[in-house]
C-alpha cells in the first residue's frame with residue numbers, strides 16, 4: 173500500500189540520485205545532504221484512499237564540495253527528470269555524517285594539532301575521540317565569514333570501547349574546514365589534567381549485578397490489536413501514517429479517527445521541526461557550544477535499530493527506515509520504528525458503593541509508536557501514544573551521556589555540576605519544537621487560548637467562588653507568540669468553526685502543553701537570534717508548505733531565520749489552515765546520578781478531544797476479560 177507521504181524507497185533514492193548526477197555532470201563530486209520525498213499538495217493526501225497510487229517526487233539538498241555551493245532540487249520520479257534546480261547562495265547544509273567521520277583523521281594529520289594534544293597530555297592518538305560542534309555565527313580568528321567550518325572537541329579513551337566523555341581534553345578546540353580537510357585554527361588555553369576516573373556503564377564494567385529482579389513477561393496470545401500495511405497503522409478507531417524523515421526523525425501524518433462510520437481528520441502532520449541544545453558555560457571551550465540537532469545535524473539520520481525485549485516489550489511490529497547517505501546510497505536501518513501496545517492502568521472506574529457494591533472498570537491501553545535517535549553523546553527517544561479515549565500524547569525520552577568538561581583538581585564548576593572527580597557536566601537546555609499541523613474535522617480551524625480563572629466577588633458571584641473558562645481567540649500571527657501559564661492551567665484549543673457537536677459548540681482538540689522553560693540565552697545574544705523559536709512556548713502560523721523548520725531550513729552557520737521571520741507577514745488565523753509550533757523541554761542542571769549514563773528524563777505534551785465527541789468515546793471498551801486467574805474479580809468474589 174502506497175501513501176502520498178511514504179518515504180522514498182531504496183530504488184527511488186537510487187533513481188533520484190542518478191537523475192541528479194546525469195542531469196548535473198558539472199558537479200564532479202555531489203554530496204547528498206538530504207534526500208526525501210517531495211510531498212504532494214495537502215489535497216492529494218486529504219483525498220487519499222487506501223489502494224490509490226500517488227505520484228512520486230523527490231526533494232534533494234545537494235552540496236558541491238569543490239565549489240562550496242548548496243543546491244535544492246526536485247526530481248519527478250515517474251518522468252526521471254529534474255523539475256527544479258536552484259543554487260542557494262550563502263547557505264550551508266547541515267553537518268554531514270561523512271564530515272563527522274573524517275574529523276579524527278584531519279586532526280591526527282595536522283602537526284600543530286598533534287603538538288597541541290601532546291601539550292594537553294595526549295601523546296597517544298590511537299585512542300583519541302573527536303566530537304563535532306556546529307560553529308554558529310560567533311567569529312573564529314582567521315576564518316572568513318561564510319567559510320564552512322566545524323569546531324571539534326577532543327576526548328581520550330583508555331581502550332577502544334571506553335567512554336571518552338570521562339576524559340575530555342580541557343581548553344582545546346580545533347576549527348576544521350571539512351572541504352579542504354584541514355585544521356584552520358586551534359583555540360588553545362592552559363592545559364587541564366585529564367580527569368582520573370573511568371565512566372563505563374556496560375554490564376561487564378559495573379561490578380556485581382542485582383539478582384532479585386524476577387522475569388516480567390508481556391504475552392498477547394492472540395497477537396496485537398493493530399495492523400500495519402506499508403507505513404500505515406490502524407489500531408482501534410485510529411489510522412495514521414508514520415515514517416523517519418532525514419531531518420525531523422520520527423514523523424506522524426494523516427492521523428484520523430473512525431467515529432461511527434465517519435472518518436474524521438485530527439492531525440495532518442507532526443514532527444520535530446527543530447531542537448536546540450545550548451550549553452551555559454562561558455569557558456573558552458564551551459561558550460560557542462549549542463547545537464540545532466535537526467537543522468544542523470540531520471537528526472533523522474541518527475535513528476538507530478531497536479531490539480525486541482530491550483527497547484520494546486510484547487508483540488512488536490517494526491518498520492525499517494531507508495535513508496540516503498551523503499554519497500546518495502540508500503541505507504536501511506532495520507527496525508527503526510517500533511509499534512506495540514501497552515497496558516496503561518485504568519481507563520475509567522466507578523464503584524457503586526451504595527446500591528450494588530459493584531465496580532465498573534475498564535483497562536486503558538495505548539498504541540506506542542517510537543524511534544530512538546542517537547546524536548553524539550545523547551539519545552532522544554520519540555514516543556507517540558494513542559489512547560482509547562481519543563487522546564494523543566508525545567513524549568521525548570532523554571538519555572545517554574551528558575557532555576563533560578575537565579576542571580582542575582579542587583575547582584568547583586561555576587556553570588555546572590561535578591559528576592566525577594575533576595569532571596564537570598555543564599548546565600544546558602534541550603528545547604524541542606514540535607510542528608503540529610492540526611486538522612480538526614477538516615483544514616479550517618481557529619485556535620483559542622483557554623485559561624481557567626476565578627472571578628472577583630461581585631454581582632452574581634457574591635461568594636467569590638466562580639470559575640470560568642476564559643477564551644481568547646488568536647486571530648493574527650502578530651499576537652500568536654504565547655506563553656504557558658501554570659496558574660491558569662492554560663491550554664490551546666483548536667476548533668473547527670464549521671463543525672458542531674450536539675451542544676452546538678464547534679468541535680475541538682486542545683493542546684495541553686509541557687509547562688517548562690524557554691530559551692535562557694540572553695536577548696540580543698547570537699543564540700537568541702538564531703533560536704528565536706525557543707523563546708516562546710507556542711507560535712501559531714497560517715499553513716505554508718515552505719515553512720517546516722522553526723529555525724529555518726539551513727540554520728548551520730546562519731544568523732537566524734524561520735518562524736520569527738514568517739510571522740512578520742501578520743497573516744490572519746481565523747477559520748483557516750493553521751499550524752501550531754510548541755516549544756518544550758528542560759533546563760538540565762546535571763546531577764551526579766546522571767553519570768556515567770543518564771536515566772531517562774521525560775518531556776512532552778498531549779492533545780485531548782474537547783467536544784470533539786459528544787460523550788466519553790470509550791464507553792464501548794469491554795470489561796476486562798482474561799484467561800483463568802487473569803480476569804478481574806472483586807475481593808471475596
Ligand SMILES: [Cu+2]
Nearest residue numbers: 574600602760
Ligand atoms: Cu541534558
